[in-house]
Amino acid sequence: MTDLKIKMKDVHKAFGPKRVLNGFNLDVPKGQSVVIIGGSGTGKSVTLKCILGLMDVDKGSILIDGKETANIHGTERSKIMRKFGMLFQGGALFDSLPVWENVAFGLIHGQRMGREEAREIAIQKLASVGLASQVADLLPAELSGGMQKRVSLARAIAVNPEIIFFDEPTTGLDPIMADVINDLIVKCVKDLGATAVSITHDMASVRKIADKVAMLHEGRIIWYGDKSELDNSGNPFVDQFIHGRAHGPIMTIGAAQAA
Amino acid sequence: MSESSASGIIQHFGTKRLLVNFMNFLASVGAPVLRFMNATGKLTYFAAQSVINCFLPPYYFRSVIRQFGDIGYYSLPVVGMTALFTGMVLALQSYTGFTRFNAEGAIASVVVLSITRELSPVLAGLMVAGRVGASIAAEIGTMRVTEQLDALTTLSVNPHKYLIAPRIIAGTLMLPLLVLLGDIIGVFGGYLVSVHMLGFNPHSFLSQSWDVLESMDVISGLVKAAVFGFIVTLMGCYNGYSSGRGAQGVGAATTYAVVSSSILILIFNYILTQVFFS
Ligand SMILES: Nc1ncnc2c1ncn2[C@@H]1O[C@H](COP(=O)(O)OP(=O)(O)OP(=O)(O)O)[C@@H](O)[C@H]1O
Ligand SMILES: [Mg+2]
Numbered sequence: 001m002t003d004l005k006i007k008m009k010d011v012h013k014a015f016g017p018k019r020v021l022n023g024f025n026l027d028v029p030k031g032q033s034v035v036i037i038g039g040s041g042t043g044k045s046v047t048l049k050c051i052l053g054l055m056d057v058d059k060g061s062i063l064i065d066g067k068e069t070a071n072i073h074g075t076e077r078s079k080i081m082r083k084f085g086m087l088f089q090g091g092a093l094f095d096s097l098p099v100w101e102n103v104a105f106g107l108i109h110g111q112r113m114g115r116e117e118a119r120e121i122a123i124q125k126l127a128s129v130g131l132a133s134q135v136a137d138l139l140p141a142e143l144s145g146g147m148q149k150r151v152s153l154a155r156a157i158a159v160n161p162e163i164i165f166f167d168e169p170t171t172g173l174d175p176i177m178a179d180v181i182n183d184l185i186v187k188c189v190k191d192l193g194a195t196a197v198s199i200t201h202d203m204a205s206v207r208k209i210a211d212k213v214a215m216l217h218e219g220r221i222i223w224y225g226d227k228s229e230l231d232n233s234g235n236p237f238v239d240q241f242i243h244g245r246a247h248g249p250i251m252t253i254g255a256a257q258a259a
Numbered sequence: 260m261s262e263s264s265a266s267g268i269i270q271h272f273g274t275k276r277l278l279v280n281f282m283n284f285l286a287s288v289g290a291p292v293l294r295f296m297n298a299t300g301k302l303t304y305f306a307a308q309s310v311i312n313c314f315l316p317p318y319y320f321r322s323v324i325r326q327f328g329d330i331g332y333y334s335l336p337v338v339g340m341t342a343l344f345t346g347m348v349l350a351l352q353s354y355t356g357f358t359r360f361n362a363e364g365a366i367a368s369v370v371v372l373s374i375t376r377e378l379s380p381v382l383a384g385l386m387v388a389g390r391v392g393a394s395i396a397a398e399i400g401t402m403r404v405t406e407q408l409d410a411l412t413t414l415s416v417n418p419h420k421y422l423i424a425p426r427i428i429a430g431t432l433m434l435p436l437l438v439l440l441g442d443i444i445g446v447f448g449g450y451l452v453s454v455h456m457l458g459f460n461p462h463s464f465l466s467q468s469w470d471v472l473e474s475m476d477v478i479s480g481l482v483k484a485a486v487f488g489f490i491v492t493l494m495g496c497y498n499g500y501s502s503g504r505g506a507q508g509v510g511a512a513t514t515y516a517v518v519s520s521s522i523l524i525l526i527f528n529y530i531l532t533q534v535f536f537s
Contacts, residue, residue: 054409078415087415092406096398110415137502159414 003030004053004063005163005195011044011060011070013050020046022219031115033189033196033239035206037241044199045089047216048165049245050056051197052084053077064163082110085161089168089199092141099126099151100136106159112249124153130180132228146173156186157188166198170205181210203242206230215241274416296514305497312396312419313428320497322425330492331427331433335440338383342441345378346370346448354457366459370449372476379441380480381528384487388520392495395426396516399499400509408500410428423496427489434488435481442477479535487524494520 006028013021021107028034035043051062053072062070067082085106093102100110103125104118113121123133129150140148149172156164166185166204170178182205189196189209200206206213206227213230215223215238224234230242240248353369399422402408411418446468453459494518502512 049409052409052413061300063518078417080412081415084413086410088410090406092410094402094407094410105416109319109421121328155410155414195487225357 001008004028005029005030005065006197007061007063008047008051009061009063011047011050011062012058013055014047014058018221019252020056021050021060024216024220026214026221026224028195028197029212030195031189031193032211033040033185033198033209035198035210036212036214037200037206039241042216043219044216048086048167048197048199052086052165053080075170082159083162085156085159085164085194087149087153087156087164087166088170091140091145091148093148093155095140096099098137099131099143102140102151103154103158104156110159111167121158122154124149125158128157128184130155130177146177150172150177150181153184157184159190159238161194163195163197164202166196168199168201170200170202175204175250177203179208185209203244206242273508282329301501302497303473304498306493307498308488309423309427309493312417313424315422319421319425322421323428325435326425326429329394330387330429330488331436334383334387334390334433334437337386338437339444341382341386342374342379342445343448345382346374346445346450347452349373349378349445350449350452351378354453360413363457364467366453366457367449367464370453371446371468371472374445374449375442375472375476375480377466377480377528377532379445380438380483381485381524383434383441384491384524384528385521386493387430387437388494388517388524391430392491392516392520393513394494395495396499396502396513397509399423399496400502400512401499403500403502404504404506404509416444418500423500425490426496430488431485432488433534434484434491438480438484439477442480475535479531482535483528483531486527490523490527492521494523 006026008026009176011021011024012019012022024043025046026034026036026047036047038044046055050057050070051064053069058243060070061068064080064083067080069077071120072080073221076213093099093182094105097105100119100122104113104115107113107121110114119136123136126136128132131147131154132152135143135147135151140151143151149169153166153169153186156166156252164185167182169185173181184196185196186209188194189211198205198209198211213223213225213227214221215235216236223233223238225233230238233239236249240250349370350366353366357363357365357369399408402411402422405484408418413419416492450461450464450468453464454461498512498516498519499509502508
């Protein structure tokens with residue numbers, strides 16, 4: 001059996017009466033790239049925040065490198081946090097800091113690196129996401145949405161984390177840049193030996209970056225398998241999703257009304 | 260069915276009604292009380308956490324210095340203007356009032372004591388609550404809403420140390436400085452009006468002010484200022500940090516920050532005055 005980097009078991013998370021995760025199980029093997037797919041609002045981002053410890057779970061266990069981390073806080077949590085890099089869905093760049101300092105933030109404040117050295121690494125990382133060094137001194141608000149996303153990606157990988165989470169890394173990018181980012185994610189996993197958990201709605205991206213694919217529906221993983229099995233999963237939910245059909249077992253409001 | 264058992268039933272339902280009403284009454288009193296206790300508890304915990312983190316490393320000197328500028332330096336015009344006009348108006352008012360008792364001579368004392376003990380700290384506190392408290396709440400609230408606080412945590416930086424401690428330190432240290440300047444400007448305002456409009460002798464105004472002033476008057480004002488600075492920045496940070504989702508959440512956080520810090524300033528002003536001068 002391969003090492004598991006992350007193991008989530010029977011995780012429950014609700015916001016008031018709204019149950020988002022409801023018996024969620026997921027195994028992420030070390031050094032692999034797992035992609036979570038699923039409809040909008042099904043709780044994909046919430047899943048990542050639970051693993052990161054940004055949200056407490058109501059019930060269940062989250063093992064990271066075999067250690068229980070669910071609802072851990074304080075210094076224990078900061079130790080685990082050092083293993084993580086995260087690309088937030090909305091970018092979440094610090095808008096009062098210039099671009100380079102955003103990218104170098106984890107190096108300067110987390111790893112206590114000198115500012116000069118950190119700036120150089122930041123500029124390298126910016127180049128790897130296709131951004132010229134001229135943007136380094138701009139403020140995030142002066143960039144386009146897609147550029148902000150790439151800065152955010154550079155920030156996530158700047159600290160060379162063991163586990164990287166990508167929440168919709170390619171939304172808002174043109175197809176060419178999306179492919180560059182896909183390559184970059186693959187490179188992080190293959191070259192740096194990182195473990196990646198990504199969320200995406202972009203099937204081209206899934207095919208490129210995934211080793212394994214997990215489909216989230218109604219609070220749990222309803223299908224989990226290798227990327228190669230995706231096309232003949234025999235799961236009607238997965239089929240509907242990957243082919244983007246409005247009609248099928250996953251009911252959208254519009255389709256339900258039409259039926 | 261006998262009559263007595265019927266009245267028994269009525270009586271039974273009557274007491275039950277009464278009981279239900281009583282419970283409803285208790286609930287309507289209890290819910291806000293519980294909410295108040297809950298909020299107070301949360302705020303106290305937040306305050307303790309913030310204060311502890313002001314003293315624990317790592318220290319973010321860069322952020323502290325930046326906040327000195329934002330909270331201290333940029334509040335100078337507002338605080339200065341407030342103090343100047345307050346001093347002027349005070350001289351004018353006490354002149355028109357005191358001539359009725361032939362007590363014009365007391366104007367200098369009134370101006371200098373009111374300014375240093377009360378008006379400079381309280382008005383500076385309230386002005387800074389509007390300017391700084393609101394902007395802190397809006398900034399941190401926006402960071403909450405746009406997941407920047409989550410991003411900080413993910414990058415192994417404690418928001419209490421990086422964002423909140425520098426603001427609280429800067430608020431607590433800068434407000435006394437602002438108030439000290441406000442004292443000087445306020446007395447100067449009183450001087451301007453007394454000497455140039457009311458025809459007082461400049462020398463006697465100044466010497467009278469100086470004679471009546473005791474160091475405790477100034478010190479008490481500065482201590483008040485430190486407390487108000489702490490209150491303003493704490494309430495700004497707390498409301499921003501616990502901001503609800505969306506633009507509406509940030510708007511509400513900003514309002515709460517200003518209203519709650521203004522009220523707390525007035526309450527603590529009374530308490531501190533009582534402590535100092537009783
Ligand atoms: N902090 C929160 N408070 C209350 N409800 C929340 C919170 N965060 C998420 N939710 C709810 O949880 C559900 C799942 O949200 P989540 O952001 O995980 O969706 P998602 O799967 O990432 O969707 P998308 O693909 O659109 O990003 C949503 O219905 C959302 O309203
Ligand atoms: Mg999401």
